[in-house]
Amino acid sequence: DAKTTQPTSMDCAEGRAANLPCNHSTISGNEYVYWYRQIHSQGPQYIIHGLKNNETNEMASLIITEDRKSSTLILPHATLRDTAVYYCIVRVAVKRNTPLVFGKGTRLSVIA
Amino acid sequence: EAQVTQNPRYLITVTGKKLTVTCSQNMNHEYMSWYRQDPGLGLRQIYYSMNVEVTDKGDVPEGYKVSRKEKRNFPLILESPSPNQTSLYFCASSLSIRVGAYNEQFFGPGTRLTVL
Numbered sequence: 001d002a003k004t005t006q007p008t009s010m011d012c013a014e015g016r017a018a019n020l021p022c023n024h025s026t027i028s029g030n031e032y033v034y035w036y037r038q039i040h041s042q043g044p045q046y047i048i049h050g051l052k053n054n055e056t057n058e059m060a061s062l063i064i065t066e067d068r069k070s071s072t073l074i075l076p077h078a079t080l081r082d083t084a085v086y087y088c089i090v091r092v093a094v095k096r097n098t099p100l101v102f103g104k105g106t107r108l109s110v111i112a
Numbered sequence: 113e114a115q116v117t118q119n120p121r122y123l124i125t126v127t128g129k130k131l132t133v134t135c136s137q138n139m140n141h142e143y144m145s146w147y148r149q150d151p152g153l154g155l156r157q158i159y160y161s162m163n164v165e166v167t168d169k170g171d172v173p174e175g176y177k178v179s180r181k182e183k184r185n186f187p188l189i190l191e192s193p194s195p196n197q198t199s200l201y202f203c204a205s206s207l208s209i210r211v212g213a214y215n216e217q218f219f220g221p222g223t224r225l226t227v228l
Contacts, residue, residue: 043116043202043219044155099145099157099170100204100217 004088009107012082018075020106022088025069031092033064035073036100037084044087044102047073078110114139116220118203124226125193133188133223135203143206144186145170145217146178148199155202161186193227200224 005023012018024033034049048055048062050071055062061074075082087105116137125131137144145160147170157170161180175197177189186205190197203220 041200041222041224043204043221044217045219046216049216099147099160100155102155104154 004090004103006086006088006103006106008104009109011109011111012075012078014080014110014112015077018078018082018108018110020073020075020086020088020108021070022073023070024088024090027068027090028092031090033062033068033071034089034091034100035060035062035086036089036102037082037086038102038105039081039084044100047086078108080110080112082108083110084108114218116203116205116218118201118220118223120223121221122224124228126228127194128192131190131193131225133190133201133203133225135186135188135220136184137186137203137205137218138184139205139207139218140183141205141207141218142183143217144180145204146176146186146188147202147204148172148197149202149222150199158188158201193225195227198225198227 032049032051035047036044038044048057048060050062050064064071085105085107087102119134142163146158147155149155156172158172158176159170159178161167164180164183167178167180180186201223204217206217
């Protein structure tokens, strides 16, 4: 699976959009981009995933560049409850076992 | 409410005293998995199960056992716990693992285990 690079930490003002970048320059054609987050010591929570098209759901939007070498997770109106570690994971969907490989992620702090 | 539950949430025990951490899901998921999370090492998979009576080792299975007698339950057993198994444990489940498909993994709330 391709390696990802994320900033260690970011701050965001409450109510503003939080844009979390992820570099995955070695991504291959059949690898998806997934985002999970983990609020302090709770179980990780799935946010969104995509292959090449931009995706949006009730939690967030995922913007993937045309060359697929990077992506951005967007939380449109960040709240204090969005403070968490956000993990960008690149992985092939075609696998019998799918352990999720969580890197260090980005620690997002939403500030009032 | 669809969820993955774990019990106990917190446990302090002593070396060598057998313990079981239970995991249950109410979503009729086929796939279940156990992870441990340690500072600086991230989440690592211990064991997983593709379906009832089908289990297999993950990346760090030593010192652990699992069973999958029913679809909803996937207990983690430590026959003789040691201090290096002090960790935060998460159970996860997903609908199925099929070639070409992806189903999000739902995680339990975690079990913080301390082995003295």
